[in-house]
Amino acid sequence: MKFLDLAKVYIRSGAGGGGCVSFRREKYIEYGGPDGGDGGGGGDVIAEVVEGLNTLIDFRYQQHFFADNGRPGMGKQRTGADGDDIVLRVAVGTEILDEDQETVIADLTEVGQRVVLAKGGNGGFGNLHFKTSTNQAPRRANAGQPGVERTLWLRLKLIADVGLLGLPNAGKSTFLAATSNARPKIADYPFTTLHPNLGVVGVDNAEFVIADIPGLIEGASEGRGLGDLFLGHVERCSVLLHLVDGTSEDVAGDWQTIIREVENYGDILGDKPRVTVLNKIDALDDEERAEKLAELEAVAGPVMMMSGVAREGTVDVLRALRTEISEDRIRQKPVEEPESWAP
Ligand SMILES: Nc1nc2c(ncn2[C@@H]2O[C@H](COP(=O)(O)OP(=O)(O)OP(=O)(O)O)[C@@H](O)[C@H]2O)c(=O)[nH]1
Numbered sequence: 577m578k579f580l581d582l583a584k585v586y587i588r589s590g591a592g593g594g595g596c597v598s599f600r601r602e603k604y605i606e607y608g609g610p611d612g613g614d615g616g617g618g619g620d621v622i623a624e625v626v627e628g629l630n631t632l633i634d635f636r637y638q639q640h641f642f643a644d645n646g647r648p649g650m651g652k653q654r655t656g657a658d659g660d661d662i663v664l665r666v667a668v669g670t671e672i673l674d675e676d677q678e679t680v681i682a683d684l685t686e687v688g689q690r691v692v693l694a695k696g697g698n699g700g701f702g703n704l705h706f707k708t709s710t711n712q713a714p715r716r717a718n719a720g721q722p723g724v725e726r727t728l729w730l731r732l733k734l735i736a737d738v739g740l741l742g743l744p745n746a747g748k749s750t751f752l753a754a755t756s757n758a759r760p761k762i763a764d765y766p767f768t769t770l771h772p773n774l775g776v777v778g779v780d781n782a783e784f785v786i787a788d789i790p791g792l793i794e795g796a797s798e799g800r801g802l803g804d805l806f807l808g809h810v811e812r813c814s815v816l817l818h819l820v821d822g823t824s825e826d827v828a829g830d831w832q833t834i835i836r837e838v839e840n841y842g843d844i845l846g847d848k849p850r851v852t853v854l855n856k857i858d859a860l861d862d863e864e865r866a867e868k869l870a871e872l873e874a875v876a877g878p879v880m881m882m883s884g885v886a887r888e889g890t891v892d893v894l895r896a897l898r899t900e901i902s903e904d905r906i907r908q909k910p911v912e913e914p915e916s917w918a919p
Pocket residue numbers: 742743744745746747748749750751761762763764765766767768769770789790791792855856857858859882883884885886
């Protein structure tokens with residue numbers, strides 16, 4: 577399985593420039609003395625969070641990031657120029673991991689955040705620097721420090737406001753397609769969705785992001801089905817939307833299966849607010865609806881009802897989700913000014 581949200585990069589900071597050994601030599605000036613300048617510093621390798629990215633796809637095309645070396649110092653007390661830094665532009669939510677893919681070096685969560693991944697080497701001192709009262713003509717200069725070479729991993733956890741949960745075939749992708757701009761694959765077999773999909777949904781002028789992830793099954797936390805690796809994608813969501821297939825024989829059991837897996841994953845998901853929905857009600861008559869609702873509410877507490885296919889009740893579900901998302905994560909759609917009209 578291929579993850580577009582994991583990328584390996586090779587970085588190297590610039591080496592410092594060497595210091596210079598030089599003496600002032602001019603006509604009529606005796607004992608000119610040392611005048612070798614210091615080397616310039618090497619460039620740093622920096623990661624910076626920029627707006628408008630939501631994948632690491634750029635790192636498929638460029639994996640090597642080398643900063644410039646510092647220039648050497650020169651005679652006449654001239655210091656070498658510093659090497660230019662190089663900046664990796666990453667999306668909000670990118671984690672930077674060490675080569676072992678485990679140690680987190682930085683967790684970048686805000687636009688504008690910058691971290692130095694490899695510091696450039698210092699420039700060496702020129703011989704001017706070593707002048708003392710007892711040694712007025714030093715022939716000594718330092719070499720610049722070498723740059724730092726590292727292999728790092730970038731990992732992007734998609735930041736969605738809402739994470740979809742449910743057994744395979746619960747109708748998660750259908751709901752995402754019905755409410756958002758996303759066009760995920762939908763089919764009547766389990767594990768149609770193999771990769772997380774993101775969609776932007778709009779309700780009452782507010783916009784937020786929903787993540788559709790592969791279905792969970794019993795034992796997912798032990799690796800059954802597609803495992804629970806994908807739950808990492810919804811770790812940062814504000815709220816979970818749990819869909820239960822209303823056409824199932826055992827809605828309460830289905831609900832419990834998912835809740836068990838979520839709890840096995842850990843508190844980070846177990847403690848999140850949840851909206852529970854009985855889905856596919858277009859396929860149920862009034863009596864069945866009441867029956868399934870009662871069965872589910874007996875274990876899950878308050879439950880909403882909807883049909884992703886018939887788009888029945890979906891707006892109410894979006895509104896319920898919205899109330900669980902903090903205002904600063906909600907994007908307000910700009911209100912369109914009606915064009916002024918003149919005869
Ligand atoms: N009657 C009815 N069928 C639905 C509804 N929503 C989804 N389905 C059907 O249920 C099947 C599975 O839908 P998906 O949206 O692919 O389900 P999923 O939860 O994304 O499934 P996985 O990706 O496999 O985990 C498809 O055949 C859909 O047409 C609904 O509201 N009503």
